[in-house]
Amino acid sequence: MELKTTGLTKKFGSKIAVNHLNITLSNGVYGLLGANGAGKTTLIRLLCSLQAPTSGKIVLNGKDIIALDETYRHLLGYLPQHFRCYPDFTAFDFLLYVSALKGLSEKNAKKRASALLEAVGLSAESRHKIKTFSGGMKQRLGVAQAMLNNPHILILDEPTAGLDPKERIRFRNLISAFAQNRIVILSTHIVSDVECIAEEIMMMKSGAIVRRGNPQEIPSEIDGQVWECTVPTAHAKRYAAAFHTSNLRNTDRGETVLRILSDHPPMENAVCVPPNLEDLYLFYFKGDPQSEKAHSI
Amino acid sequence: MKKLIQFELRKLCAARLTQAAFLTLLLLSALLGFSTYQNMYAFDGNSREGTGRAAVEIDQSIAENYGGLLTDEKVRRMMEAFQPTQDLHGMHAAYLYQNALQSALFCNFSDSNGNWNGLSVSDVFGTEEIQIGYTYGWLKTSQNMVKLLILSSFAAAMITAPIFSGEYEGVDQIILTSRYGKTKCSTAKVIAGSFTALFLTTVVSAVNLIYAFVLYGSSGLGCSILFAPADFSEAYIPFNLTCGTLLQYQILLAFTGTLGITGITFALSAVCKNPMLSLAASAAVYFFPVMLPVPETSPLFKFLTLLPIYHAQFVSLMSIGQCSGSVLYAQLAVPAALLLMGAGIFISRRVFAKHQVS
Numbered sequence: 205m206e207l208k209t210t211g212l213t214k215k216f217g218s219k220i221a222v223n224h225l226n227i228t229l230s231n232g233v234y235g236l237l238g239a240n241g242a243g244k245t246t247l248i249r250l251l252c253s254l255q256a257p258t259s260g261k262i263v264l265n266g267k268d269i270i271a272l273d274e275t276y277r278h279l280l281g282y283l284p285q286h287f288r289c290y291p292d293f294t295a296f297d298f299l300l301y302v303s304a305l306k307g308l309s310e311k312n313a314k315k316r317a318s319a320l321l322e323a324v325g326l327s328a329e330s331r332h333k334i335k336t337f338s339g340g341m342k343q344r345l346g347v348a349q350a351m352l353n354n355p356h357i358l359i360l361d362e363p364t365a366g367l368d369p370k371e372r373i374r375f376r377n378l379i380s381a382f383a384q385n386r387i388v389i390l391s392t393h394i395v396s397d398v399e400c401i402a403e404e405i406m407m408m409k410s411g412a413i414v415r416r417g418n419p420q421e422i423p424s425e426i427d428g429q430v431w432e433c434t435v436p437t438a439h440a441k442r443y444a445a446a447f448h449t450s451n452l453r454n455t456d457r458g459e460t461v462l463r464i465l466s467d468h469p470p471m472e473n474a475v476c477v478p479p480n481l482e483d484l485y486l487f488y489f490k491g492d493p494q495s496e497k498a499h500s501i
Numbered sequence: 502m503k504k505l506i507q508f509e510l511r512k513l514c515a516a517r518l519t520q521a522a523f524l525t526l527l528l529l530s531a532l533l534g535f536s537t538y539q540n541m542y543a544f545d546g547n548s549r550e551g552t553g554r555a556a557v558e559i560d561q562s563i564a565e566n567y568g569g570l571l572t573d574e575k576v577r578r579m580m581e582a583f584q585p586t587q588d589l590h591g592m593h594a595a596y597l598y599q600n601a602l603q604s605a606l607f608c609n610f611s612d613s614n615g616n617w618n619g620l621s622v623s624d625v626f627g628t629e630e631i632q633i634g635y636t637y638g639w640l641k642t643s644q645n646m647v648k649l650l651i652l653s654s655f656a657a658a659m660i661t662a663p664i665f666s667g668e669y670e671g672v673d674q675i676i677l678t679s680r681y682g683k684t685k686c687s688t689a690k691v692i693a694g695s696f697t698a699l700f701l702t703t704v705v706s707a708v709n710l711i712y713a714f715v716l717y718g719s720s721g722l723g724c725s726i727l728f729a730p731a732d733f734s735e736a737y738i739p740f741n742l743t744c745g746t747l748l749q750y751q752i753l754l755a756f757t758g759t760l761g762i763t764g765i766t767f768a769l770s771a772v773c774k775n776p777m778l779s780l781a782a783s784a785a786v787y788f789f790p791v792m793l794p795v796p797e798t799s800p801l802f803k804f805l806t807l808l809p810i811y812h813a814q815f816v817s818l819m820s821i822g823q824c825s826g827s828v829l830y831a832q833l834a835v836p837a838a839l840l841l842m843g844a845g846i847f848i849s850r851r852v853f854a855k856h857q858v859s
């Protein structure tokens with residue numbers, strides 16, 4: 205299975221949300237990383253044919269997804285960034301409703317719904333009304349509904365938002381087990397969520413994919429540019445503001461270890477360390493106004 | 502498909518608005534029916550006088566004396582029996598109300614003082630055979646039903662207004678990425694919406710008819726609407742229909758009206774981006790024809806009467822006459838409703854399927 209975009213562009217007025225994107229996705233788990241406003245959700249909506257591209261097209265195995273229509277949606281599972289459902293439905297009934305929309309037989313729908321509720325840890329609450337659910341529970345229900353039809357293309361927009369650490373791990377395991385011979389796309393800001401399950405990371409910035417590659421391999425691109433420096437805790441804030449700092453860690457000796465991105469040693473005692481994905485993320489987004497803002501707070 | 506329709510019905514029925522609409526209409530039907538019954542008045546021109554149940558009994562016993570085909574001889578007998586006993590103080594006797602039959606009689610056969618105006622039955626009604634009897638209860642029921650059916654068509658619009666627009670609050674993203682979201686889901690919505698709307702009309706009609714049957718019996722149903730007491734605009738309908746036929750037309754038109762406004766609402770619901778907006782839009786579209794300053798003599802009025810609110814109001818539409826041969830103009834309401842529904846289905850399905858989430 206191969207999903208391919210050619211010259212895919214989406215404009216909102218003069219704002220270019222997705223900019224002439226040419227990507228090819230074959231079976232595997234893809235982590236879509238990018239700052240707020242990078243265009244992840246817009247790209248995903250285009251891939252789900254929820255928005256029409258301004259120009260360019262998306263083809264699945266050579267056929268335009270607009271022309272494939274129902275055939276394409278039959279293969280698709282989607283979790284929106286802001287998942288909404290009917291508060292007066294129970295979790296189980298909501299899944300049956302989505303199953304009906306997806307064309308599952310009644311028997312199969314019940315089987316899949318029960319299995320997925322179990323898989324996302326909601327089987328005890330399956331007969332509870334959704335309005336009694338917490339944010340994380342709703343999000344898990346959202347993941348379950350996306351997988352009802354055993355989709356060959358599973359697209360999840362920030363699936364781990366609002367999940368506690370235990371549920372995040374459960375989610376990762378669920379996706380890893382599910383992903384065999386399928387295209388799975390996860391968008392997120394949380395690097396660690398995709399670091400261990402994605403086979404390929406796509407860094408998105410201003411509507412374009414600026415970097416693609418294996419999460420274990422691509423950080424090597426900035427080999428020699430990540431440093432750890434130990435400074436007195438009292439001055440840590442000042443140093444952190446002066447450099448691109450990816451992490452601060454206090455030691456019990458009144459000192460702070462700063463992890464700094466820089467193409468030369470930022471200070472005398474700096475020790476060069478191997479880069480990780482988070483460093484790379486920061487490297488790509490350091491010029492981004494959104495992350496700059498987050499950085500200076 | 503069956504499952505999808507069931508789910509759509511469930512969503513509609515779970516809505517507070519739907520439950521409130523059903524309850525309100527049932528309550529209003531009961532109240533209106535009861536207060537009409539309680540407020541009835543009759544005086545036999547002689548000794549018996551009463552309100553409520555007594556009035557119905559008096560009216561019915563008078564009708565028994567003169568019931569059947571209206572003849573010149575009956576007109577003469579009734580004119581004698583209902584001769585005004587008190588001074589009218591200058592009021593035209595046609596406006597005098599003692600009882601239902603007297604009022605109908607004076608409208609047609611009395612001069613200003615309550616004496617016979619010299620007209621024969623054939624002078625007034627031509628060759629039509631006029632069956633007379635106790636029609637007052639059924640005519641009042643029909644009048645009440647106009648109000649209730651206008652409301653129930655409107656309620657049908659309110660209930661169906663969120664059917665597409667409600668999804669735009671977020672679930673559209675799930676629906677429109679699912680296999681049948683752009684096809685069978687819309688069909689299920691249209692079927693469930695139409696069914697609920699028509700069911701509401703059926704319930705309101707049935708409750709009112711059963712209630713009237715219990716209170717007034719069936720005897721007046723075979724009588725002509727042309728010999729109606731003064732306060733019934735139904736008498737302006739230029740056909741010698743029986744009360745029963747009148748009610749049949751009224752109910753048919755209530756259904757066409759409901760179907761028409763539901764069709765319009767489907768389209769508006771898909772076009773408007775939130776339920777409040779679609780609700781306001783369909784309310785405006787429903788009521789605007791009656792607010793237009795178009796006189797009944799204008800050709801435009803003929804067209805306006807084919808819009809849903811005039812179906813529910815029905816008397817204007819029925820008064821227009823025949824369009825050709827034996828086809829009543831009012832029968833055009835059926836194709837008009839089907840057209841509105843067809844257009845509504847077409848537009849709503851298309852717009853919903855092409856909807857771009859934001």
Ligand SMILES: Nc1ncnc2c1ncn2[C@@H]1O[C@H](COP(=O)(O)OP(=O)(O)OP(=O)(O)O)[C@@H](O)[C@H]1O
Pocket residue numbers: 216219220221238239240241242243244245246247285859
């Ligand atoms: N419907 C819309 N109308 C106008 N502009 C839009 C619309 N949707 C998105 N945008 C703009 O397109 C750009 C990309 O937005 P998008 O939602 O795709 O970003 P994102 O990467 O998903 O961000 P986040 O991480 O915050 O979810 C943003 O600048 C946004 O303002």
Ligand SMILES: [Mg+2]
Pocket residue numbers: 244245246285361
């Ligand atoms: Mg987003």
